[in-house]
Amino acid sequence: MTGSGLLLVATLAVPIVMVAACLNASVYTRVFKLLPLAPVPGLLAALFDRGDSIVIAPAPFRLTLALDQAGAMLLGGASLLWCAAGIYAATTMRKLPGSGRFAIWWLLTLTGSLGVFVVADMTSFYLVFSLASLAAYGLVSFEDTPRARRASRVYMALALLGEALILLGFVMLVTAVPGGNPLIRDAVSMLPGSPLETPALMLLILGFGLKMGLVPLHVWMPLAHPVAPIPASAVLSGIIVKAGVIGLIRFLPLEVPMPGCGTALLVLGLVTAFYGVLVGLTQQHPKTILAYSTVSQMGVVAAVIGAGLAVAAPGTSNLAAFYALHHLLVKGALFLGVGIVAATGTAHLGRVLLPMAILALSLAGLPLTSGALAKFAAKPLFGDGLPTMLATLSAAGSALLMVHFLARLRLHTNEAPYSNPAATASAVWALVAAASLVLPWLLFPRVTALSPVETVSGKALWDACWPIAAGGLVALFLMRLNIQTPKVPEGDIIVLFEKLGPAVARLGRTIDQTDVLLRRWPTAGVMLLTLAVAFGAALHVAH
Numbered sequence: 001m002t003g004s005g006l007l008l009v010a011t012l013a014v015p016i017v018m019v020a021a022c023l024n025a026s027v028y029t030r031v032f033k034l035l036p037l038a039p040v041p042g043l044l045a046a047l048f049d050r051g052d053s054i055v056i057a058p059a060p061f062r063l064t065l066a067l068d069q070a071g072a073m074l075l076g077g078a079s080l081l082w083c084a085a086g087i088y089a090a091t092t093m094r095k096l097p098g099s100g101r102f103a104i105w106w107l108l109t110l111t112g113s114l115g116v117f118v119v120a121d122m123t124s125f126y127l128v129f130s131l132a133s134l135a136a137y138g139l140v141s142f143e144d145t146p147r148a149r150r151a152s153r154v155y156m157a158l159a160l161l162g163e164a165l166i167l168l169g170f171v172m173l174v175t176a177v178p179g180g181n182p183l184i185r186d187a188v189s190m191l192p193g194s195p196l197e198t199p200a201l202m203l204l205i206l207g208f209g210l211k212m213g214l215v216p217l218h219v220w221m222p223l224a225h226p227v228a229p230i231p232a233s234a235v236l237s238g239i240i241v242k243a244g245v246i247g248l249i250r251f252l253p254l255e256v257p258m259p260g261c262g263t264a265l266l267v268l269g270l271v272t273a274f275y276g277v278l279v280g281l282t283q284q285h286p287k288t289i290l291a292y293s294t295v296s297q298m299g300v301v302a303a304v305i306g307a308g309l310a311v312a313a314p315g316t317s318n319l320a321a322f323y324a325l326h327h328l329l330v331k332g333a334l335f336l337g338v339g340i341v342a343a344t345g346t347a348h349l350g351r352v353l354l355p356m357a358i359l360a361l362s363l364a365g366l367p368l369t370s371g372a373l374a375k376f377a378a379k380p381l382f383g384d385g386l387p388t389m390l391a392t393l394s395a396a397g398s399a400l401l402m403v404h405f406l407a408r409l410r411l412h413t414n415e416a417p418y419s420n421p422a423a424t425a426s427a428v429w430a431l432v433a434a435a436s437l438v439l440p441w442l443l444f445p446r447v448t449a450l451s452p453v454e455t456v457s458g459k460a461l462w463d464a465c466w467p468i469a470a471g472g473l474v475a476l477f478l479m480r481l482n483i484q485t486p487k488v489p490e491g492d493i494i495v496l497f498e499k500l501g502p503a504v505a506r507l508g509r510t511i512d513q514t515d516v517l518l519r520r521w522p523t524a525g526v527m528l529l530t531l532a533v534a535f536g537a538a539l540h541v542a543h
Contacts (some may be wrong), residue, residue: 005054008065008118010041011075012128015107015114022104031103032094035086038107039079042114046076062181066120070249070321073443075117077325078239080435081332082110084428088336089231091424098142105138106232109240116243122170123181125250129166132243133159133211139232140224151223154494158220162210166247169203172196173251184250192256201261204251205268211244212298215272219494222283225291226490230339233287237294238332244298245324248305249317262310269306270390272299277397281404282488286338286412289405290331296401297327297363300378300394307381315447319377322440322447326370329436330362336429341409343425349410355433357406362436364399364471367456367464370440375464376455377448392467399471407479 015038022028049072056063067075089106093099112132119125137159141152173187175196191197210217221241225233252261276296283289301323308316337356344352362369375395382388444452454460 005065007041007045007048008054008067009056011045011079011114011118012065012111014038014041015111019104019107019111022100028100031107032099033090035090035103035106036083038086038110039082039114042075042079042118043083045118046072046079062121063124064120064183065118067118068317069447070317071117071246073318073321073325073447074242074246074328075114077328077439078114078117078242081238081328081432082114082235084432085231085234085332085336087428088234088339088425089229091428092339093229093231102138102142102229105135105142108135109139109235111135113235113239113243116246120185121181121183122174122187125184126167126170129211129243129247130163132240133163136224136236136240139236140228142229142232143227145227147223148227151220151227155220155224158210158217162207162217164207165203165210166207169200169207169251172200172203188251188253192253192258198261201252201258205248205261205265208244208247208251209268209302211247212241212302213244213272213276213295214268214299214302215275215295216493218272218276218295219492221295222279222288222291222490222492223494225294225335226285226287230335233290233338234332234335237291237335238328241294241298242324242328245301245305245320248302249320252305252309254305254309254316255312257310257312259310262306262308265306265309266303266387267306269299269301269303270387270394272296272302273391273394274397275299277394277401279488279492280401282485283490284408286405286409287335288490289401289408290334290338293363293398293401293405294327294331296394296398297331300391301327303387303391304378304381307383307387313381316381318447319381322443323374323378325443326374326436326440327363329432329439330359330370333359333429333433333436336425336432338409340426340429342412353406353410355430356409359433359436360402360405361399361468363402364468365395365464366468367461370436372460372464373440373444373452373455376460377444377450392463396467396471396474399468400475401471403472403475407475 018031018034018038022031045067049067054065056065086106089102093102096102109132112128112130112135115128116125116132119128134156137152137156140155141148170187173191173196174182177187177190191200194200206217213221221237225237228236248265252258273296276292276294276299280289280292280296283292301320304323305316305320307313308319334356337352337359341349341352341356358366358369362371365371365375375391379388379391382391441452444450444455
């Protein structure tokens, strides 16, 4: 086994070993200090990736690890943010009641969220994806307030729905492939032309779209992110949603033109992009606004994937991963920055708000930032028609939303007492912010085969600047006239769904009916049993 292969194994093994070690009481009380170390193998694997593929267990339950360019970009960015958020958490949370329990859920979520970037077989992907989804419940519910309990219930219900949709989609995928646990690429290659092509693609887009926060399955995000602790919010918004992105990249046949499915995903993504902006403008808390911004940005990523799928555009997976990496780092830095701003109070606020403004406007494509690079790289996929115009207008919407975020952040800070933020936490935030500005410049030529100089031509700068100027002017106009936006509760349409309790109860009968279909892939039952045992053990350790 090569050195890079060992690093892939360690990416999954190290956090799991740390969880197992917590059965020892002395380790359990000290594990919080070790959180920053758990993602280090993943970071090294991304840096020294050589495209290795490793089969750890024999068929039919083989565990296969592999890393391509898209996976390496997201693995590296996610590992970096996990390290930074781990340092932030160890600095600010280790003395809180229940910190050991939080660390267990943190490590389990970390394992799953990094695992989705490196596993290459169907069973392993489902297990690590489910681990990332379900273990994050412990991060959302940690503060145990009424808001946190409500958010965690909604999150878990939708997470389980997402797992069911994806599992049904997987069952349809494997029916045409011999063996109990095929490689992802083998199963996906058999999908085009299959009788189950349309329903399988619908289930996969819905399941992974739920994790990304695509409308109308986005409602968990604006509930979960505001109630989670700052470092947990950073990884939830920056990393966990990328499990949905890598799912679409891995399981959609991007090498085969699919105009119908691609166009549908493109439309869904653009609708989500505008919806996130419109509802985000009605929110008051900075973390809630950032959550709706993530909804909007994930809509843009979905639109990129849909546009590429429609015409089988070469390099779609890498372009989507590059855009997602930009968002991962920027949004992680913004959430960590909210904590820094709150600790800073009104004193020395300018030195914190200025980099926060640069980060925020990067999401709208501010020139010389990673956002400008990501939008420049993705633009050819949209062509010259209506999709390009709508994508550009969504950038203006992002600028408008981010100006609103900065205004609310400043007001939110005025309500906070002054205190000096921990030097370590401030340094971590600055590191992630710097990485979000620098790393995409290093990766841009490799991903696009273009020179970064092309992004600062006169036309490119104009294309990047005018949407930001338009969004900023609209924001100033609204502030000048003191126009009040409607009061939309966090989670928006979930309020309606919560009134439909009796109808939800009937969902159980539908779930029973899916049992017949699940029996067509015996491995599915083993996977569900494994998840049940794993979470039973996790609950035992946590308590």
